[in-house]
Amino acid sequence: MSQLNIAVVVGSLRKDSFNKKLASALAKLAPSEVVFKSLRIDDLPLYNQDDDAHQADTVQRLKSDIGAAQGLLFVTPEYNRSIPGVLKNAIDHASRPYGKNAWAGKPAGVIGASVGAIGTALAQQHLRNVLAYLDVPTLGQPEAFIHAKEGLFDADGSIGPASREFLQSWMDKYVAWVKKFA
Numbered sequence: 001m002s003q004l005n006i007a008v009v010v011g012s013l014r015k016d017s018f019n020k021k022l023a024s025a026l027a028k029l030a031p032s033e034v035v036f037k038s039l040r041i042d043d044l045p046l047y048n049q050d051d052d053a054h055q056a057d058t059v060q061r062l063k064s065d066i067g068a069a070q071g072l073l074f075v076t077p078e079y080n081r082s083i084p085g086v087l088k089n090a091i092d093h094a095s096r097p098y099g100k101n102a103w104a105g106k107p108a109g110v111i112g113a114s115v116g117a118i119g120t121a122l123a124q125q126h127l128r129n130v131l132a133y134l135d136v137p138t139l140g141q142p143e144a145f146i147h148a149k150e151g152l153f154d155a156d157g158s159i160g161p162a163s164r165e166f167l168q169s170w171m172d173k174y175v176a177w178v179k180k181f182a
Helices: 018-027 049-054 057-067 085-094 121-133 161-181
Strands: 004-010 034-038 071-075 108-114 145-147
Touching: 004 018, 004 161, 018 034, 018 071, 018 108, 018 161, 057 085, 071 161, 085 121, 108 121, 108 161
Parallel strands: 004 034, 004 071, 071 108, 108 145
Antiparallel strands: none
């Protein structure tokens, strides 16, 4: 099989983000032909429809990176029971101007980690609603609301033993989902 390129969008800017760690650890569970590229969203201007006709270079870079991918992986924290503003800003930029939606048709997985017991369940639901509108086919099952607690990651940053089987199964289903569309 040829290489499968996945664009990874982490909805956190924090240096020691659980979700950045989760994205890196998930990549280790994927088959060798799957290549993950983290998309940069921290340098995007705030979305303003007045700028649609002349999108910033950073926005054009984001859209180009999405265009080069066969699949999307959203790894999001939950802020105030929803997705972080930086993630929504990136989604809005890449979906505009109207009719130039870079996300459309790209199969996606949605996952996230939080110190809360329900993980990122509400943020993921909000994100799924947005992605449905943007014509992004999203893996429905299994859902993965990861509780970021001691042992989630082992010493080398991989998924720890208590969660490895579940997240390996999630990754296997995610890769199969993307391959259905590739």
